[in-house]
Amino acid sequence: AYKSPGSARIGSFSMATEDSMHPTAVQREPTKVPDSVFKKNVEDLTEVEMEREKQELTVSIQKLKDSNKEIKDFDPQGQDEELVMAIKENLEVIVRREERLENIERRLVKVAGLEL
Numbered sequence: 001a002y003k004s005p006g007s008a009r010i011g012s013f014s015m016a017t018e019d020s021m022h023p024t025a026v027q028r029e030p031t032k033v034p035d036s037v038f039k040k041n042v043e044d045l046t047e048v049e050m051e052r053e054k055q056e057l058t059v060s061i062q063k064l065k066d067s068n069k070e071i072k073d074f075d076p077q078g079q080d081e082e083l084v085m086a087i088k089e090n091l092e093v094i095v096r097r098e099e100r101l102e103n104i105e106r107r108l109v110k111v112a113g114l115e116l
Contacts, residue, residue, distance in 0.1 A: 042103045047111055050104045057101045064090045064097075 045053065068087050075083045 042100070042107045045104070045107070047108065050108055050111075054101060054104050054108070057097050057104070061094055061097050061101070064094050 040049070042050070068090050071083045071087055078084050
């Protein structure tokens, strides 16, 4: 199964984890994903890097949204504290990644010489 960067699997659910970029990382407790996985400032990225990161962010965001839907379907009453926390943390990561994606899209427009 596909696992997006910056996520771990809990059952069939993705959950953002701090060390999940490390191939041998085993996370027992959910932790916040630092967006330091996106090491460069948007202004320092080449156009190719921006396009690649844009695709990665889009996939990552969608996987986290899909995971949250699966979690809600599995626990519609929100009785499992770990799953509720996973949704909350996923939402925080989604917001940060959507902001980064918007910054990249603005920068791509600027690089192309167009203004929104």
